[in-house]
Amino acid sequence: MTLKSLITTTSIAVCSLMGLHSIAFADSHGGANHMGRTIGVSCAGCHGTDGVSHSPHLRSISELSEEKIVTALKKFKSGERKGSIMNRIAKGYTDEQITAVAHYFATVNK
Amino acid sequence: MNKLNRRDFLRLAGGASVVSGLSLAGCASNPKTGSSSKKVVVIGGGFGGGTAAKYIKKFDPSVDVTLIEYQKTYTTCPGSNWVLGGLKDLKSITHTYDAMKNKHGVNVIHGWVSVIDAENQKVQLSSGESIGYDRLIVSPGIDFKFDTIxxxxxxDVGSVPHAWKAGPQTTLLRNQLVAMPDGGTFVIAxxxxxxxxxPGPYERVSMVAHYFKQHKPKSKILVLDAKPKFSKQKLFMKGWEDLYGYGTDNSMIEWVGAPDGKVTKVDVKTKTAYAGDLEEAVKAxxxxxxxxxKAGSIAAATGLTNxxxxCPVDPKTWESTLIPNVHVIGDSAIQSPxxxxxxxxxxxxxxxxxAIVDLLNGREPGEPSWVNTCYSLVGPKYGISVAMVYDLTKEGKIGKVKGSGGLTAMDASRRKEANYSENWLIxxxxDIFG
Structure with missing residues (x-):
């Protein structure tokens, strides 16, 4: 058992004992979800908290489907889709991270 | 949990009494604060501290978060150059802490921290109030080294403003620019x-140039720089060429880099700056x-600076490498790159x-990831930017992710980036105050 899985498992056990919902812990510290959330919250600087934009020129990520987010980010990353900012940002993430962040936006507050 | 290190935690978790061990981990009664809840105190309600307070509540609403900020409202430094250029008013970039209190459940105290008692994990306010913490976040921004010029x-800041903390200083500089006769010289160091x-000083140069172009076209801007080069230099200079005649005989802007441009002495009364080895006098x-x-004064007073x-920190958690249970974020931290x-x-x-929510709940913090995008307006419809994605290197330092980020392409739409700039600030x- 790895350190991470030990901690995750035991945390969930304790959560349940405490009557809390185990998903809350899995969300804040479960492998892919942790990665998705870590990257996802850093997008809020431009795209708004939880991907909800309050401005007309920056896209609300929250209204996009998981699949659309993955496709858009991969196209920005490869250069197939032209961009000004997102082409530079998308190149900073692995495909695994792109999948994780798309899943985060598809599930956050929904 | 703060007195329980990782090894202790694993010993407890892995031993026979998993449940009691973890209940210790999850809901420790802090011997220093005497509290059974998880208490975080945040000093400074700007981009670092304000965000941290809100997001701790977002990640774990059971954490008791107290934000200590001496100002009742916060005026963002981003956008303050746009006020100087006449594009915005100060009110539009000034925010209250109402949502922090009422929507997110953060205890907001408008007060001044006199002492951080790190040994006893307490923050002392000038009002006499004392607040205990399990984890403290210090985000005091910058202070000035007034002994360098x-x-x-x-x-002297009332007559020669720095305007590098937004608010009354911004208004003062704006009023001075408005009162200046056409044909005058604005000198910025x-x-x-x-x-x-x-990139802030160069956006300021651009915004003042925009204002002069509209209202005082015979005026000049002289930049006396302590550095031989600056952020987004090529993009700024191209923008100045496109909009303000930079590089021609009629250029509104002149930039002089170090060593010749470095200001060593100022005569505040006559508004004269002396620059370079020869101390050439420039009347403004x-x-x-x-x-x-340097880091905000409370950081040095607490012993958080080197x-x-x-302030040196472990970037995975932003915990100070000098004082345990105290985290430093924002401009005060050593955060390069x-x-x-x-x-x-x-x-x-x-x-x-x-990371703090993880630590308070007995979990190992996960892998971090950071983004930065800095937008600047060269003109109202002319924006430029620099962006980068960062991760943690194998050596535990912050690293730029190879292949990511960079500057606005020379052929990219400046109008689009101007729109992004404005909307980013909204x-x-x-994300902080809403």
Whole structure:
């Protein structure tokens, strides 16, 4: 058992004992979800908290489907889709991270 | 949990009494604070501290978060150059802490911290109030090294503003520019590295040039720089060429880099700056000195700074490497290669918030990731930017992710980037204060 899985498992056990919902812990510290959330919250600087934009020129990520987010980010990353900012940002993430962040936006507050 | 290190935690978790061990981990009664809840105190309600307070509540609403900020409202430094250019008013970039209190459940105290008692994990306010913490976040921004330019001290900021903390200083500089006759000279002295908002002085030059072009076209701007080069230099200079005749005989802007441009002495009464080895005198109509910088004073007073004047941290958690259970984020922290920007402070705050929630709940903090995007307006419809994605290197330092980021392409739409600039400020302000 790895350190991470030990901690995750035991945390969930304790959560349940405490009557809390185990998903809350899995969300804040479960492998892919942790990665998705870590990257996802850093997008809020431009795209708004939880991907909800309050401005007309920056896209609300929250209204996009998981699949659309993955496709858009991969196209920005490869250069197939032209961009000004997102082409530079998308190149900073692995495909695994792109999948994780798309899943985060598809599930956050929904 | 703060007195329970990872090894202890594993011993408890892995031993026979998993349940009691973990209940210790999850809901420890802190012997220092005497509290059974998880208490976080945040000092400073700007881009770093404001974001951290809100996001800790977002990540774990059971954490008791107290934000201590001496101002009742916060005026963002981003956008303050737009006020100087006449594009915005100060009110539009000024925010309250109402949502922090009422929507997110953060205890907001408008007060001044007199002492951080790290030994006893307590913060003492000048009002006499004392607040205990399990984890403390210090995000006091910058202070100035007023002893680096002869003749310029803190008492002079009322006549020669720095305007590097937004608010009354911004209004003062704006009023001086408005009162200046056409044909006058605005002299600005950007600071040496490292300092808050590396492209900021050059956006300021651009915004003042925009204002002069509209209202005082015979006026000049002289930049006396303590550095031989600056952030986004090529993009700024191209913008100045496109909009303000830079490089021609009629250029509104002249930039002089170090060593010749470095201001060593100022005569505040006559608004004269002396620059370079020869101490050449330059008389200004409006003089803007942006002094060299260091971490906010509470950081040094607490012993959180090293010889550089900034605070060394473990970037995975932003915990100080000098004082346990105290985290430093934003401009005060040694964060390179992340810049001292509002976006970076916001990004650091979220990594710190997640790590603190993990630590308070007995979990190992996960892998961090950071983003920075710095937008600048060269004109109202002319924006430029620099962006980067960062991760943790194998050596435990912050690293730029290879292949990511960079500057606005020379052929990219400046109008689009101007729109992004303005809308970024709306969204990031809302991410903190909304």
């Amino acid at each position: 002869e003749g310029y001290s803190e008492k 950007p600071p040496p590295n490292p300092f808050r908002c590396p 109509d409006v003089l803007n000195i942006i002094p060299a910088q 010889d550089s004047g900034w 992340l810049p001292k920007s509002g976006y970076a402070a916001n990004s650091e705050a979220k990594v710190c918030a997640a 969204n990031i302000s809302n």
